[in-house]
Amino acid sequence: MKYVLIIHEVEDYNAWKKIFDNASEIRKEAGEISYQVLKYENDPKKIVHFSVWSSIENAKQFFESPKLIEIRKEAGVKSPEFIYLEQLESGIL
Structure with missing residues (x-):
């Protein structure tokens, strides 16, 4: 599996979420398979977007596009940090 972890601060979560939701089709077309949106416990403006992608190349091409x-x-969005990840293993305890 190929993953992308994005950490960024947003000015207004509701405004960000509306644009995020409206971009669902272009994310899917680019190769995003699934996602999770999380927030920092003590900072609601710090958002984490964790997603599964068809390939790291597709994700980079999408996220780095003009x-x-x-x-x-x-x-x-302020100062996004992109972390591209490949799964080594997983398990359930």
Whole structure:
């Protein structure tokens, strides 16, 4: 599995979430398979977007595209950190 972990601060969660939801089709077309949205316990403006992708290459191409840079600005995203991950193993305890 290929994963992307994005940590960023948003100006307004509700405004960000609306734009995030409206971009679901372009995320799917780019190769996003599933996602989770989380927040820091003590900082509701610090958002984590954790997602499964068809490939790391597809994810990088999508997240680094000029179109997405503009969407992030519109959504009020500050200083996004992108971490591209490949699964080594998983388990259930």
